[in-house]
Amino acid sequence: MTATERIVLASASPRRLELLASAGVEFVVAASDIPEEPIPGESPADFSLRLARDKAFATAARIEGRWFIGADTIVVCDGEIMGKPADAADAERMLNKLSGVPHEVITGYAIYDKARDSMLAKAVTTRVFFKPLRPEEIRAYIATGCPMDKAGAYAIQGGAAHMVTRIDGSYTNVVGLPLCEVVEDLRLLGALGGA
Template identity: 65%
Template sequence: MTGSRIILASASPRRSELLESAGIRFQVVPGHIDETPLPQEAPVDHVLRLAAEKAREVARREAGDFFIGADTIVLCDGEIMGKPCDRNDADRMLRKLSGVGHSVITGYAVYSATGDVCCSQSVETRVYFKALTDKEISDYIATGCPMDKAGAYAIQGGAAHMVRRIEGSYTNVVGLPLCEVIDTLRDMGAI
């Protein structure tokens, strides 16, 4: 589906699986940037900045034509939830998400090294959790799954039973809004 050298600037196996499912040929070279939010940075600005920084950082050290960077956050009552720092933080996050709706926001950027052009976009999906029991939360944390996921859950994995409904892109909740990314790659001539 592509003649260009496309590099995914992410170590996320979920993002790789999504691109593979669309028939995209790519290589994985994780980006290494500081992901600390800037003071008073809006959530959408935060994910867009990180996505572009990841793509450009990998482009500076790796030969390629197009670089895809992405960053996903969970936003609940104004709190940006990234990956939990420990089990207690995962417990806190899941308790906060229990029984309420929240937003999953992914920013992605496609950087063309040859044209020095970066196209980026953010996609927001509303996710509604059922009310979780203490046992559901502790059992899920015991699996280890929450520890490397924004908001301490993975919809495609052990947390699927926690989600009552979503409004918007399912692949965005997984970590990469595939429809939009493919459209951007096509528009930029990468595929």
């Protein structure tokens, strides 16, 4: 694959990297660095889509490639968009809010075809149900450090798996990339064989 025809993942997330690699997709990683603040009045899905598009565009502007994949995952509970916690106290607040109630995980993803100057973007939503969490359980999880770089202060694939009673929707979406949808769209756009 030549540099001008390659797929570029515009994310530093090791979870997204692992997911995309597990599907047999050949790609390179070039993380983007854009502000991740919602615009007042912006819906959660629009927020995640805007960030996904911005990440794909920002990366395409600075390196060679053909297809650029941007993604952003957020947790939404009672209308609050939960990004990564600012500190341990913020992580504890988030986990207390999620305790015993369902919430949504939304991943916006965008695939920018630089050669055609076209963008395909979608938001995928998964409903996640947490059991009621005990205060000591929350503190022990925060002490592992795992919540600090995760939207909503948890990772379903890691130490928080025992907190989740069920999910409705895509598991990989909760991890950080709705893999089925992304791979199918890459095929649709001609980035993978079998289109």
